[in-house]
Amino acid sequence: MFLALRELKHSKMRYVLIGGIMMLIAWLVFLLSGLANGLATDNGSSLKNMKADAIVFQSEVKLYLHRSLLPMSKLDEVKGVQGVTNAAPLGMLTVTTKDSDGTESIDATMLAIQPESFLAPKVIEGQALAANSGQEAVVDKTFKRHGVKLGDELKIQSSDQTVKVIGFTTGQTYNHLPVIFTNIPFWQKIRFAAPGSDSGIQNPISAIAVQSQQDGITDMLNQKLSGVETVTRDVALQNLPGYKEEMGTITMMLAFLFVIAAFVLAVFFYVLTLQKSNQFGVLKALGASTSYLAKNLLGQIFLLSLVSIVVGAGLTYLVAAVMPGEVPFALDNGVVVVYSVILLIVSMLGAMISLRRIAKIDALQAIGKVE
Amino acid sequence: MSKLVLEGVGKRYGEGVNTVYALQDVSMRVEAGEFVAVVGPSGSGKSTLLAIAGALLQQSSGNVLINGVDISSFSPAKLAQVRLHQIGFILQSSNLVPYLKTIDQLLLVAELSGTRNRETAVRAEKLLTELGLAHRRDHYPEHLSGGERQRVAIARALMNDPDVILADEPTASLDTTRGKEVVEMLVREAKSRGKAAVMVTHDERMLHLCDRVLRMTDGKLQEVNP
Ligand SMILES: Nc1ncnc2c1ncn2[C@@H]1O[C@H](COP(=O)(O)OP(=O)(O)OP(=O)(O)O)[C@@H](O)[C@H]1O
Ligand SMILES: [Mg+2]
Numbered sequence: 377m378f379l380a381l382r383e384l385k386h387s388k389m390r391y392v393l394i395g396g397i398m399m400l401i402a403w404l405v406f407l408l409s410g411l412a413n414g415l416a417t418d419n420g421s422s423l424k425n426m427k428a429d430a431i432v433f434q435s436e437v438k439l440y441l442h443r444s445l446l447p448m449s450k451l452d453e454v455k456g457v458q459g460v461t462n463a464a465p466l467g468m469l470t471v472t473t474k475d476s477d478g479t480e481s482i483d484a485t486m487l488a489i490q491p492e493s494f495l496a497p498k499v500i501e502g503q504a505l506a507a508n509s510g511q512e513a514v515v516d517k518t519f520k521r522h523g524v525k526l527g528d529e530l531k532i533q534s535s536d537q538t539v540k541v542i543g544f545t546t547g548q549t550y551n552h553l554p555v556i557f558t559n560i561p562f563w564q565k566i567r568f569a570a571p572g573s574d575s576g577i578q579n580p581i582s583a584i585a586v587q588s589q590q591d592g593i594t595d596m597l598n599q600k601l602s603g604v605e606t607v608t609r610d611v612a613l614q615n616l617p618g619y620k621e622e623m624g625t626i627t628m629m630l631a632f633l634f635v636i637a638a639f640v641l642a643v644f645f646y647v648l649t650l651q652k653s654n655q656f657g658v659l660k661a662l663g664a665s666t667s668y669l670a671k672n673l674l675g676q677i678f679l680l681s682l683v684s685i686v687v688g689a690g691l692t693y694l695v696a697a698v699m700p701g702e703v704p705f706a707l708d709n710g711v712v713v714v715y716s717v718i719l720l721i722v723s724m725l726g727a728m729i730s731l732r733r734i735a736k737i738d739a740l741q742a743i744g745k746v747e
Numbered sequence: 748m749s750k751l752v753l754e755g756v757g758k759r760y761g762e763g764v765n766t767v768y769a770l771q772d773v774s775m776r777v778e779a780g781e782f783v784a785v786v787g788p789s790g791s792g793k794s795t796l797l798a799i800a801g802a803l804l805q806q807s808s809g810n811v812l813i814n815g816v817d818i819s820s821f822s823p824a825k826l827a828q829v830r831l832h833q834i835g836f837i838l839q840s841s842n843l844v845p846y847l848k849t850i851d852q853l854l855l856v857a858e859l860s861g862t863r864n865r866e867t868a869v870r871a872e873k874l875l876t877e878l879g880l881a882h883r884r885d886h887y888p889e890h891l892s893g894g895e896r897q898r899v900a901i902a903r904a905l906m907n908d909p910d911v912i913l914a915d916e917p918t919a920s921l922d923t924t925r926g927k928e929v930v931e932m933l934v935r936e937a938k939s940r941g942k943a944a945v946m947v948t949h950d951e952r953m954l955h956l957c958d959r960v961l962r963m964t965d966g967k968l969q970e971v972n973p
């Protein structure tokens with residue numbers, strides 16, 4: 377690193393520029409990954425944060441919660457299956473609400489639960505749902521941005537029902553919409569208001585969340601119960617409408633970004649090496665081995681990449697801190713580390729191409745030449 | 748024992764009709780403390796001779812002995828070691844590493860041979876003082892005059908305490924006065940340290956400073972009688 381450090385110090389401008397480009401690429405990568413994570417969270421944070429291992433849906437509804445209907449009697453059947461430690465019913469409906477003192481309509485996902493079950497959300501303000509709580513709801517804190525306060529009445533449009541907000545929870549969205557938690561009988565009143573919409577099912581619910589430590593519990597449930605399709609929570613998440621499409625687009629952008637980074641950096645390093653080939657000739661004439669020069673080049677690029685990526689990551693966290701709340705952006709530290717390592721590897725791979733060039737440089741070219 | 752010996756050395760470039768015989772049956776011997784000049788027209792093979800004597804290039808025929816050891820069959824890696832420990836090169840002005848300060852140009856030699864320590868640091872400082880470069884210790888080559896650069900090159904060539912010093916037109920980019928100063932210094936340092944030195948030059952005015960003069964014509968080497 378004797379040469380590497382001294383060159384970095386001497387040719388500051390040149391390396392600051394290259395480092396700057398690397399930093400911008402890293403920044404873009406981290407922003408995109410934050411957006412991907414943010415969108416994923418936004419789409420189904422209720423599902424992502426749910427303390428369930430598997431979800432039992434009605435069969436042949438493509439794992440769409442809004443189409444799935446199961447009789448409440450299935451709950452006991454599920455609980456009876458070996459390996460299931462706990463199970464809880466879940467109802468779902470997309471609704472439009474209106475604050476009693478406001479004019480703004482707020483779209484939301486209504487999730488119906490048994491207040492004493494493990495699906496009950498963590499309340500950060502106000503009260504939790506009580507059993508038989510009737511027309512009361514715990515809502516995601518996103519509602520606050522629309523001016524909803526504790527004690528407000530929310531009118532559920534296209535029905536004559538209203539609910540009273542008794543508590544706020546956090547990190548609860550579904551289909552990109554904030555969640556309203558109510559109890560199951562209230563939800564049934566709205567969901568099945570139209571005659572026959574329950575398809576004749578007694579005490580209907582949408583799905584059943586299952587807790588189990590056991591591998592292959594989904595297969596087990598599918599085998600033991602009829603008319604259901606059971607998947608792990610992660611599979612259910614990936615099957616949310618639009619989830620795969622959103623993630624696919626962003627993953628593709630990230631992949632291209634890595635490829636572009638590889639090319640841009642490889643070209644930069646190669647041009648730099650070409651420019652320096654006379655120096656490498658001199659160093660070889662003095663007795664420097666190719667491996668010594670290679671180590672210096674790789675060390676230099678490693679250092680440069682590391683600093684650039686760290687600065688890029690720092691900037692990303694800075695941006696995340698000042699980002700307005702509505703933007704679906706969430707940085708996952710693990711992902712940032714993984715992408716940093718990938719970028720580092722990409723830039724080292726770019727540098728490898730220059731190594732061939734260094735190996736080929738002949739010490740002889742230093743001699744017998746006047747500048 | 749002669750520090751540098753060439754025995755019947757020949758060098759051929761290219762193949763078939765393009766073959767160039769750059770050196771033909773060249774023999775020479777340089778003793779410790781001896782300063783030899785090589786002159787000759789352009790393209791006569793002077794740089795080729797120096798490259799072979801300096802373990803930069805392998806001859807097509809004949810033997811090269813440095814400090815009594817025949818390096819003819821050495822691998823490229825071993826030749827690099829020979830250059831590192833036994834040869835001091837002084838080339839044109841372009842041969843300093845542009846991003847190293849004067850002191851680091853010398854320390855680089857120690858770094859390459861894996862002996863950078865307190866001792867070599869002291870040695871580098873001492874060399875700079877002896878060659879009148881102490882006040883240029885922290886300058887980059889771009890801020891040195893042509894003469895100063897060549898003095899740094901001389902100091903660098905002496906840094907590894909080599910057996911043989913080889914200089915290819917060290918005054919090519921200097922005016923006469925500066926050139927003379929540099930050659931005088933080179934002669935003084937090489938002789939006082941007991942090095943075997945060979946200098947290629949176009950400048951006939953430097954020849955009186957040398958012990959012997961050899962003339963290269965069309966790849967053949969002849970002694971010039973003073
Ligand atoms: N790599 C090479 N391939 C082919 N021919 C070469 C090569 N290097 C040198 N030559 C030829 O060998 C001959 C001797 O070249 P050399 O560089 O040794 O001459 P020189 O005496 O140093 O000339 P100058 O005074 O111009 O530096 C020249 O005819 C040159 O064209
Ligand atoms: Mg020449």
